[in-house]
Amino acid sequence: MSVDREPGLRERKKERTRRAISDVAMRLFADRGFDNVTVAEVAEAAEVSLSTVFNYFPTKEDIFFDRQEDVEQEWGEVVRGRKPGESAVAALRRHYFEALERREPRSGIAEGLVTFHRMIEESPALRAREREIGERGVEALARTLAEEAGADPDDITPRVVANQVAGVYGALYNEGRRRLLAGQSVEEAYPFLLRAARRAFDLLENGVGDYCIRPG
The missing domain is CATH 1.10.10.60 (Homeodomain-like)
Structure with missing residues (x-):
């Protein structure tokens, strides 16, 4: 034993x-x-x-972004865990709104997150690493979408969808960061992000909302 x-x-x-x-x-x-x-x-x-x-x-950047591997794999894990009858985009939408409702860091607004945001804004090295993490996250999501949808190797649809998802998440996260750095509280920023997220994910679902639906 x-x-x-x-x-x-x-x-x-x-x-x-x-x-x-x-x-x-x-x-x-x-x-x-x-x-x-x-x-x-x-x-x-x-x-x-x-x-x-x-x-x-x-590297020193690895100390700062100590959860980067989890972040890079997160979207793919959400898609793999989607419910029967649920599309990839619907699962990712649900994932974002759950984070926003709980004011979790991945939504862009959370208590104490302003210091984290400020450090990134002040460091070119951290901004570069943040972009790299985002790019690897898109690549991981694209691979998962291709696997789950049984896509042909020459099919660019998984990469297109992955980049669209990343665009929505990135725009919302950056808006949350912008508002916190401008002095808004988490609760002041929340209503705007909620409205923006509804609009952004509505647009996304209207375009690719029926892609990669898990069979019932």
Whole structure:
């Protein structure tokens, strides 16, 4: 039994170390700005070696976007988990509105998110990485759509739909960021985003709403 438990203990310890590094780094980034903090300073503040930081995070941008792999795969997972009779776009619409209703970060508005937004706006490196994460998310969604729809390799429809979905999500997220950075509270920004999201997803569903419906 001890043999079975050991990997779990190691993994939990590794996750605690990873989280501790990330938490310390984010405090430093928030206080001084992402571009003004070195990885060596993160290691010192977290009381670990520089090599330990790089073992968990290959680059400083990876520390900031510590959930980037989850973000990149999220849309595809939503599509794979859609309900019987539900299209890919309908599932993604439901996913966004659930996040907006709960004021989750992926909607663009959440308590405490303004600091995160501000750090990205102030750093060219973070803006570039954010674009890369978005592009990989589109690629992952396109692959999932192609698999779920049984699309021919030469069919560009999955990529077209993926880019349209990303355009809607991106426009709503960026509008939420713009409003928070302009000084609006989460609750002040919410009604606008709700109306904008309804309009945006209505347009999207009118165009590709019947694509990739899961059989009942």
